[in-house]
Amino acid sequence: MNIVVAMKQIPDLQQIRIRNREPVLDAVPLTLGNIDKNALEAAVAFKESHGGKVTVLSAGSEDLEDTIKEALAAGADEAFLVLDDELDGADSEAIAGILGAALNRIEDKDLIIFGEGSGDNYSGQVGPRVAEILGIPLVTYASSIEINDKTAKVVRSLEDCEEIIELTLPAAVSVLAGINEPRIPSVTQILKAGKKPKEILEMDDLGLALAEKQVITLSNLAPESERKQILLKSADELVKALSSQSLIGR
């Protein structure tokens, strides 16, 4: 069983400061998307219990070669990277095209796992687009994955119901953040991450050129938090007000 996990390099959201409602990205270290880490954990946990191999797949700027060590430390066996400095900020269609082309180069892939959305833009489009490109079945919003020999049983958690879906492999699944708790790698796993195999391609190697962006970002602003400025005179009033809005005592 070989599992490919698609992960995206993003700025470390915890270290972004907001100035005049705009994110300040200068000198913010790069990391991998949080839900992507859940996708990786699902793959690694499966490998540990059933055997197989986990390949991490990503496309991004040259820094990715360093950033991907996080995934290799957290249990991926090898990395398949497409590097181009123009890829930072590329839209979902472009990235899906690149990942699709890269996946065609990876043999023996039984399952491709995505996070339900990236840590920065959270469009949730790349997984479905890649599945379409490869012509394989897809289940989104997975809260659990059970893999048998040639099939996978996936629980799909929607807002008010759960669907249980059985898929024939190879297939693609996008997972929810709550599917697991990503592990903390040990010292040795971190130190050996850089020594794991990496295949690095450029856009030319895939016969691709970055298409003109279909999505133009006009602005990227932090939400304004408006204070309601309600003055209360006692703790009792506060409890009543919070209860009436179901903010406590639910």
Next chain:
Amino acid sequence: MDFTLSKEQLLLQKMARDYAEKFIEPIARQIDEENKIPQEIIEGLGELELFGIPFPEEYGGADAGYDGYTLVMEQISKVSGGVAMTIAAHTLGLGAIRSFGTEEQKKKYLPAGCKGKEIASFAFTEPGTGSDPKQLSSIAVKEGDYFILNGTKRFISNANYPGPMVIFAKEMESGEVTAFILEKWTEGYSISEPWEKVGHRGGILVDVYMKDIKIPAENLLGKVGQGFPILLLGIALGKIGTSTAALGATLAAYEEGVKYAREKTHRDKPIAKFQAIQLKIADLAIKYETSRWLCYRLGCLANNIKDPAQFAREAALTKAYAGDVVVEAAHIAMDVHGSYGLMKDYKVERILRDALIGPQIEGVSDMQRMIIAGAALR
């Protein structure tokens, strides 16, 4: 000269921070109040290989060097000085075995220690001696294939856990200070109740009583009479742990100071807007950054010690600085908090108590200065 951390070093730092924030921070106050570290924390640290950071892979270590050790210690100590000191005392004991042990001794004690299955100790101090080896009163008498040890050791870390203890005693025949590896809880070994100390609680200190303990002759560490050089290098390496424990508390003081200055309002604006508070925050930043780079540098130097005396001077300098500065930083952070800082509801109270350990442990700051001056005036 490049003062940036590699991706691996950043990941080590992040790993320690993630573990500390997720598993230690929620119970840090409990550890402080009960003066006890839950076993699952010891096991968790062991699984992440934090008991074997600087030791070679061939002996079960993680091989991340003493520079990697400083990065991890800083993050653990930021959250709990007691947990950090448990790692530090263990690494000190294991480090002495690594530096002076025979191949057999290293193979016997390092693997279990590096995995945290056994926790090491280092026992020199006695009720009457402080740090003076000439006054050592514990004695070792050679009897056939054994040494018989008698005496009392004071303020010993990790003495409650099973594992090896590097212990110093006067070998009777030669009258020389000699080091041995004692397996804790062997017959004749007992300990006192933990001392109720002001900070680093959870990393307990006890007195150790040795009554006719039989130590096999092969557990002699180094040679008879080699105790003093073992002590000097062991303690110098140990100062990486005590310095970085102080560094972590300095970082905690800095972060808590900044956090409180941003949150606490006075006349509808955060106190961070007042220059008096800004000056304190700047002092916290200066103290943290200077301490930090001295500590990291000491870790790098420890990876390749060419001259133990020179290293001892660097270790003394770092320890004197980091140990003194942490108290100043904790006081400043408390000043930023005003009277709220005195309350147990705020972390800065514990940070100050942890900080007070810094200048006193493993040789008081003045003793470090004597080593520094000795080297400068030689």
